[in-house]
Amino acid sequence: MFLCQVGVAIVLGVTTGVSGTGHISRDHAILVLVLMCLYAAGFGWSWGPLSWLIPSEIFPMKIRPTGQSISVAVNFAATFVLSQTFLTMLCHFKFGTFLFYAGWILVMTIFVLLFLPETKGIPLDKMHVVWERHWFWRRFVKEQ
Incomplete structure (x- = not known):
């Protein structure tokens, strides 16, 4: 995903220029479409x-319904904001819009690698133990 966003930015930047007013050829348009x-x-x-799967795996049984409800609400709100702002960003930032989104993909990936614990093989009723042992989250989770 990161490489595709950067690729689109490069193609648009090279073909339309910094001002974003140049014309894009048919071949470059096909390349953008493929990317x-x-x-x-x-x-x-x-x-x-993952926005549907992870909440069902990481929340302890006591707060799972509340956690998933909040997750769905935040997902819908973020989707709404992204869909409402994309065209405005594209008009102002030109190809930089795709670099902006590529940067967020990088941030999300780093966040998941550092802060999201592995849940493979962990029973749902033992998720609290995962949070208690995690290097960062253990300071926020009290042992049961």
Whole structure:
């Protein structure tokens, strides 16, 4: 996903220029389309389902319904904000919009690597132990 966003930014930056007023050739337009399709496929296979899967795995049984409700609400709100601001960003930042989103993909990846614990093989009723042992989150979770 990161590489596709950067690729789109490079193609648009090179073909339309910094001002974003240049014309893009048919071949470059096809390349942008292919990159965006690869991005959508990558999102569908990775980040897309995670907003539904991770909350069901990481929240302890006591707060799972509340946690998932908040997760869904935040997901919908973020989707709304992104869809409402994309065209304005594209008009002002030109190809930089795709670099902006690529930067957020990088930030999200680093966040997941550092702060999201592995849940493979952990029973749902033992998730509190994972949080109690995590290097960062243990200071916020009291042992049961």
